[in-house]
Amino acid sequence: MSIAASTVQLPPGPWASVLEGLCVLFPQIGRAQWEDRFARGRVQDRNGQPLAADTPYRVGLDVRYFREVVDEAPIPLRETLLHVDEHLVVVDKPPFLPVTPAGGFVQETLLARLTRTLGHTQLVPLHRIDRHTTGLVLFSAHPASRSAYQALFRERRIDKRYQAWAPPLPGLAYPHVRRTRIVAGDPFFRMVEEPGEPNSETWIDVEERLPHYWRYALRPITGRKHQLRVHLAGLGAPILHDPFYPDLADAAPDDYAHPLQLLAKALRFIDPLSGEPRHFESERVLLTPA
Numbered sequence: 001m002s003i004a005a006s007t008v009q010l011p012p013g014p015w016a017s018v019l020e021g022l023c024v025l026f027p028q029i030g031r032a033q034w035e036d037r038f039a040r041g042r043v044q045d046r047n048g049q050p051l052a053a054d055t056p057y058r059v060g061l062d063v064r065y066f067r068e069v070v071d072e073a074p075i076p077l078r079e080t081l082l083h084v085d086e087h088l089v090v091v092d093k094p095p096f097l098p099v100t101p102a103g104g105f106v107q108e109t110l111l112a113r114l115t116r117t118l119g120h121t122q123l124v125p126l127h128r129i130d131r132h133t134t135g136l137v138l139f140s141a142h143p144a145s146r147s148a149y150q151a152l153f154r155e156r157r158i159d160k161r162y163q164a165w166a167p168p169l170p171g172l173a174y175p176h177v178r179r180t181r182i183v184a185g186d187p188f189f190r191m192v193e194e195p196g197e198p199n200s201e202t203w204i205d206v207e208e209r210l211p212h213y214w215r216y217a218l219r220p221i222t223g224r225k226h227q228l229r230v231h232l233a234g235l236g237a238p239i240l241h242d243p244f245y246p247d248l249a250d251a252a253p254d255d256y257a258h259p260l261q262l263l264a265k266a267l268r269f270i271d272p273l274s275g276e277p278r279h280f281e282s283e284r285v286l287l288t289p290a
Contacts, residue, residue, distance in 0.1 A: 005044065005064040012059050018043070019053040022063070042066045067106045075108045076256065081117070082136075082280060087273060088149065089114065089123060089139040090280050095259035098131040110137060127153050130226060132243065135162070135264025135282045148272035153223065159268040162218040162228055163207065165261040165289055166237040169214070175205040178231040182224045190244050191226045193234050200224040202231045213240060213289040228262060240289060261286050 015021040023031050041050035046062035077094035098105045126138040140146040152158040182200045185192035203219035233245035240261040266281045
């Protein structure tokens with residue numbers, strides 16, 4: 001079962017064929033790889049009909065193509081399905097597994113795995129958690145009800161609870177609320193705090209105190225990228241085994257024995273279809289630091 005195709009609308013250009021145009025528009029993909037995709041019907045028109053490599057180039061043509069990564073390494077950790085119905089799928093994600101295709105991950109993503117497992121091609125994640133983060137992810141399973149569930153996140157009508165192990169912050173009064181301005185940094189995937197009007201807010205409390213690490217209870221009121229990781233690092237307590245914060249570690253293979261100690265533990269909301277309260281909780285636990 002394939003994951004959903006990506007779509008590009010061909011811009012103005014001098015190319016004679018769709019193949020030639022795609023080679024220029026996506027230079028990171030070699031010509032031989034594009035030719036192979038055409039041959040296998042992995043490049044299509046907007047209706048899903050395969051295109052020939054010599055299809056004349058036409059400005060405005062919608063071209064569907066399927067992302068592929070050669071020699072994509074398997075991720076030896078498995079997700080757990082917690083709930084499946086006509087409208088909603090709830091999954092307990094392991095660390096290191098991306099939610100959706102990005103970079104060198106296409107088939108080894110939560111979306112691709114669920115598509116294969118459930119035989120469902122219309123799954124759409126209702127929110128994201130980082131690749132390194134463990135825990136709950138909700139997927140919409142039906143286009144007709146998708147907007148109702150998306151509104152829960154957009155209108156902040158869903159209670160999200162996280163846990164994290166990080167160094168002690170004895171100087172704060174708890175619960176503590178962190179409000180800062182978070183923007184994209186350098187490199188692009190790393191976020192930073194800067195002066196200015198706050199655009200992020202996190203509620204922080206302490207659940208357990210050990211000599212060198214505390215287990216924090218976290219509630220992200222807003223949903224900025226890497227918000228919990230940035231906020232704790234900004235307070236001087238980067239989450240245990242975080243490869244990005246406070247400093248970017250040298251590129252290295254994933255260390256499956258030392259995952260980021262951040263867990264999306266629980267989600268509570270009033271179901272927009274039934275009006276009933278819903279509560280989902282991760283079955284996973286963080287590793288207690290030695």
